[in-house]
Amino acid sequence: MSTITQSPLYKIACPESIAFFGASNNFSAMGSSILNAILGDGYEGRIFPVHPEEKRVMDIEAYPRVGDLPRVPDMAYIVLPTRIVAETLRACGQKGIRRAVIVTAGFSEVGTEGMARQEEIKAIARKYHIRFTGPNCIGVVNAHMKLNATFIPSTCRPGFIGMASQSGSFITQMFDYLGTRFGRGFSTGFSLGNEADIDMVDCIRYLGACPNTRAIALYIESIRRGRAFIEAAREVSRTKPIVAFYVGGSENGKKACLSHTGSLAGPDRLYDGVFKQSGIIRARSVEEMFDFCYALGACPVPKGNRAVIQTHSGGPGAAAADACDRSGIELPALSTVTLEKLGPYVPHTGSVNNPVDLTYTKNPLDFFQAIPRILLEEEGADSMLVYFLASAAMIRRALAGLSVPEEEIDDQVLKIVDEQCASMAALMTSHDKPVLGFSFLTRENQFISGLQDKGVPVLPSPERAARALGALVEYRRLREKLFRSKRNDFVS
Structure with missing residues (x-):
């Protein structure tokens, strides 16, 4: 070149x-x-x-x-x-x-x-x-x-x-x-x-x-x-x-x-x-x-077309699963090892099928740390889609309920948002797997802008996120084909 x-x-x-x-x-x-x-x-x-x-x-x-x-x-x-x-x-x-x-x-x-x-x-x-x-x-x-x-x-x-x-x-x-x-x-x-x-x-x-x-x-x-x-x-x-x-x-x-x-x-x-x-x-x-x-531009190239979906709402999870199927993305069942690791974090109202539908977690921060780390360690999955629903307003309400002084709440909200977004970005880097978010929230939401600014792509719908993941898989296939073609040209 x-x-x-x-x-x-x-x-x-x-x-x-x-x-x-x-x-x-x-x-x-x-x-x-x-x-x-x-x-x-x-x-x-x-x-x-x-x-x-x-x-x-x-x-x-x-x-x-x-x-x-x-x-x-x-x-x-x-x-x-x-x-x-x-x-x-x-x-x-x-x-x-x-x-x-x-x-x-x-x-x-x-x-x-x-x-x-x-x-x-x-x-x-x-x-x-x-x-x-x-x-x-x-x-x-x-x-x-x-x-x-x-x-x-x-x-x-x-x-x-x-x-x-x-x-x-x-x-x-x-x-x-x-x-x-x-x-x-x-x-x-x-x-x-x-x-x-x-x-x-x-x-x-x-x-x-x-x-x-x-x-x-x-x-x-x-x-x-x-x-x-x-x-x-x-x-x-x-x-x-x-x-x-x-x-x-x-x-x-x-x-x-x-x-x-x-x-x-x-x-x-x-x-x-x-x-x-x-x-x-x-x-x-x-x-x-x-x-x-x-x-x-934001994600590593996946090793295959298998994905896991993390959500805390059944509808967006189902929409993502349907869109994955249309985009050539497989959703494998989770391994026994992964299911055991998830046990302490998934309430009885949740589902550990793929999509993993948490519905609710006692510690909301697990959604950005422990749970995605476990799912990214799943050997049967090459990538992950995540539905983001959290907002700074939810954290503000929780802090107020914990009697945090009003004058400290803004700083605490910013700190928590920044830490969780950084955690999600670090997980994508350390596991070398694509993580694509989807949400109906916009960049006016501090979680969405925080994730995007730290390198985690968040798209406006499950369908668009699934199609983008399909493009990542397609790029891997096309690139491998080009390299095979180049080797064959060299040999001939």
């Missing part, structure tokens, strides 16, 4: 300096919105606004022409009217800039005239050895560099999901989605637009080498370089999971993709085959794509 600095995307994702075209002191302009987002998210590199009239743009010294810049920036960011993109790119090439993001639309996606314009900028890029993303894209995000070069402000902290998308919206609209549901953000996200130069293949290789990325999400409307795509994905999938959401398989999907980025989508079955050959897990929705990436 090539190193990350050799990728044409390195200086786009990790620029130390940016020449910015299209921002002004008119804050309603798209270019101004993007520059404002870059500044607002705390980018620490140097920015050189280029503007023919403004002396300062957003209180940054501006330059009338790219040739006037005091140094050669790592990247050009172009948000200009379509008619002047080509001459601007040429001037960047003459200055020595070798990377660019072209946000401007009006190219191959609008028909014959646009195709001619796109061929023109491709020719200029070849002449000056410029590699670029776009046109007709929304930008790039690298949360670990505080770089949000899109027009949507980001409130997410850095995360481990890397994304390449042929739709810019699936980058920007996921800022809040990932943050409010999982407490996560992106590592790096690329909006590709028309893929006139840099494409999905380049992104797969970059994200495969990116040290901050543990799982890769792909939003695909078409694959332009089929063989190169399969080769890159097969190489990366051996060490890092890739999840793809493809939308061009239906007739309506094909029409929408053609008008969106000018891409020609293919039959659904064809893409199924491409993904299987490539070691890619296919998602059937945007939610599923991120659920799978969240679980795959």
Whole structure:
């Protein structure tokens, strides 16, 4: 695998300096919105606004022409009217800039005239050895560099999901989605637009080498370089999971993709085959794509498809069991050794079948410590699903009942929540088995945010948790198949 600095995307994702075209002191302009987002998210590199009239743009010294810049920036960011993109790119090439993001639309996606314009900028890029993303894209995000070069402000902290998308919206609209549901953000996200130069293949290789990325999400409307795509994905999938959401398989999907980025989508079955050959897990929705990436990036790979479910409510446990069956997850009976260990912790009203339904425990903290430890030690299980119902309010009520002074309750609640969440996270690490939580509670609940922040993935329903666990099992199967294929190729 090539190193990350050799990728044409390195200086786009990790620029130390940016020449910015299209921002002004008119804050309603798209270019101004993007520059404002870059500044607002705390980018620490140097920015050189280029503007023919403004002396300062957003209180940054501006330059009338790219040739006037005091140094050669790592990247050009172009948000200009379509008619002047080509001459601007040429001037960047003459200055020595070798990377660019072209946000401007009006190219191959609008028909014959646009195709001619796109061929023109491709020719200029070849002449000056410029590699670029776009046109007709929304930008790039690298949360670990505080770089949000899109027009949507980001409130997410850095995360481990890397994304390449042929739709810019699936980058920007996921800022809040990932943050409010999982407490996560992106590592790096690329909006590709028309893929006139840099494409999905380049992104797969970059994200495969990116040290901050543990799982890769792909939003695909078409694959332009089929063989190169399969080769890159097969190489990366051996060490890092890739999840793809493809939308061009239906007739309506094909029409929408053609008008969106000018891409020609293919039959659904064809893409199924491409993904299987490539070691890619296919998602059937945007939610599923991120659920799978969240679980795959947070959990170790299971050794098999056997799971144990821990719950203190029969309904969610039954729903999880049903979803496991639909996702190819087996629920084995617990061993005699495990049953004996559970004895002191399970009330007579509980059930030690799998799911293990505790209904109630005298010591609620056993749910986060002793019981999951016993279940993770079960040799017949490779993973665990846990239903989380506890809330800080329940602990507060219990402490009040124990006559803890009112002024001490808040600190005690925080301490107990933190300790129990840390205990659950430590169990997953020490047993090297996936632990996926599910709950109808949100991150507003301190237990849910605490678990997620300490590395235990918690999903919004038993069905989504079971499907995510199924993705983990599927990744193990695909990866083993890829390694067998590689060994056979080597022998032959």
